[in-house]
Amino acid sequence: MKKLIAAAVLAGAAFIAIPTAANAAGYAPDSSVSVSGNYVAGGTAFVSFTDGAFQNGETVNVQVTGAGAVTLGALPTTTVSKAYTASPTGALVVKVTFPAGASGTYNLTATGATSGVVGLASFTVAPGDTAVTVGSNGNSGTPGQLAFTGGTISTLGLWAAGGAIVLGGGLLVVRKSVRRQHDAA
Incomplete structure (x- = not known):
C-alpha cells in the first residue's frame, strides 16, 4: 500500500x-518576427528576426515542417533542419522555398543554441494557381501570431x-x- x-x-x-x-523556455516576442513573400506552391517566403531576437553571432537551429518538401537554403525535404548564424546584432533572415505541389500549413521553428530563445512562424500555402502575397508582418491577415503551445x-x-x-x-x-x-x- x-x-x-x-x-x-x-x-x-x-x-x-x-x-x-x-x-521556462524563452520565446522571441511576436514583434521581433516578420514574414513576407509568396505563400504559393513554388513561392518563396522570408522570415526575419529583428536585432536582439537572438544573441549576437549565436548559432540558430531552424526547422521547417509541413505537408510537403520545402527547401531551406538548398535542402529539400518534408522536415528540414539547418543551422544559421545570427548577425552581430542578433538578427536573422531565413529564406523558405515551397515545393511546386505545396499546399497546407508549414511551421518554422528557430531555436537559439546558446540562449534557448524560440522563434515561430507559420505559413498557409495556397495551391499553385492562387496568388497570395504577404506583407512585412503576418500570415494572410494574422500578423505575428505565435503557435499555441500550452494546455487548456x-x-x-x-x-x-x-x-x-x-x-x-x-x-x-x-x-x-x-x-x-x-x-x-
Whole structure:
C-alpha cells in the first residue's frame, strides 16, 4: 500500500512540475518576427528576426515542417533542419522555398543554441494557381501570431488536482493506521 501511495504522490508531483518546465523556455516576442513573400506552391517566403531576437553571432537551429518538401537554403525535404548564424546584432533572415505541389500549413521553428530563445512562424500555402502575397508582418491577415503551445488546464487547476491527490493519499494512510489500531485493540 505504501508503494502505491508513494507512486501516486510522485506521479502527482511530476504532473504538476511539467508545465513549469515548459513555461521556462524563452520565446522571441511576436514583434521581433516578420514574414513576407509568396505563400504559393513554388513561392518563396522570408522570415526575419529583428536585432536582439537572438544573441549576437549565436548559432540558430531552424526547422521547417509541413505537408510537403520545402527547401531551406538548398535542402529539400518534408522536415528540414539547418543551422544559421545570427548577425552581430542578433538578427536573422531565413529564406523558405515551397515545393511546386505545396499546399497546407508549414511551421518554422528557430531555436537559439546558446540562449534557448524560440522563434515561430507559420505559413498557409495556397495551391499553385492562387496568388497570395504577404506583407512585412503576418500570415494572410494574422500578423505575428505565435503557435499555441500550452494546455487548456490552468496551472492553478493542476496545483488543485495535485493537492487533491496528496490529500487523498494522506486520508488513505490515516484510514489504514486507524484500522490497524482498531484491529490490534
